[in-house]
């Protein structure tokens with residue numbers, strides 16, 4: 001049995017995580033917190049105030065905290081986990097370099113797993129994109145991500161991960177160009193990046209590789225958020241048995 005705590009419990013992803021945890025036999029929710037108070041239980045779990053997080057962590061000592069919140073709060077939660085030795089799984093996106101360094105600092109004291117996308121389909125997309133990028137070394141590459149109208153960060157965390165993957169293969173691509181307007185001819189060293197926001201779209205990512213007389217498009221579409229919640233809980237179960245360190249979702253998939 002893996003015992004978890006959930007942060008951002010009343011958010012879109014927090015609710016999905018609580019619903020997915022309720023469906024799992026080997027997963028128990030010790031407690032869940034939210035910044036804004038919530039009167040009704042969610043998936044049978046009473047939602048506590050974020051102000052009580054550290055005291056709850058001390059009292060319950062869960063195996064892993066599962067976090068989908070915002071960068072500043074995720075860093076604070078990771079610090080509390082580092083102090084108590086509780087594992088930390090975060091799907092939060094929008095960290096700057098300093099934020100990533102803070103999470104890595106926490107991973108010196110406890111097990112931390114961060115993934116910009118917990119979908120197995122996106123993990124497969126990442127591999128396919130790396131292979132296609134290597135196979136088409138002269139292609140112009142454009143990335144488009146599409147999300148619901150309440151998403152805060154742009155481009156998405158997944159888009160940034162895909163860009164890192166592409167640049168890891170194509171060292172000649174040194175400039176990320178975010179949208180184009182007016183006189184804006186394309187240069188060979190750029191990757192175009194486009195972020196669209198509409199309705200309640202759970203998440204779409206397309207990488208377009210354009211060459212002479214042919215173009216290849218690789219696309220992932222999330223049907224709903226349950227795929228992210230399932231992946232995060234798989235990661236939590238996997239992380240519960242790990243020593244302090246910095247871990248990747250590929251390690252969960254490949255195990």
Ligand SMILES: NC(=O)C1=CN([C@@H]2O[C@H](COP(=O)(O)OP(=O)(O)OC[C@H]3O[C@@H](n4cnc5c(N)ncnc54)[C@H](OP(=O)(O)O)[C@@H]3O)[C@@H](O)[C@H]2O)C=CC1
Nearest residue numbers: 008011012013035036069070073091092093116117118228
């Ligand atoms: N890795 C993945 O697979 C996925 C990652 N995400 C990422 O997860 C994050 C959350 O997304 P989503 O659930 O849609 O967002 P929501 O806005 O629906 O939920 C965010 C939650 O975090 C809480 N929160 C935000 N800021 C703070 C803060 N400073 N202190 C305490 N609590 C805070 C909110 O509390 P309150 O209710 O009080 O506002 C809310 O409960 C985003 O970064 C998103 O990109 C999303 C889907 C999949």
Ligand SMILES: O=C(O)C1=N[C@H](C(=O)O)C[C@H](O)C1
Nearest residue numbers: 093116117151156157158203
């Ligand atoms: O905010 C979202 O909704 C999502 N965020 C993640 C991201 O920024 O890549 C993952 C997924 O695309 C949904």
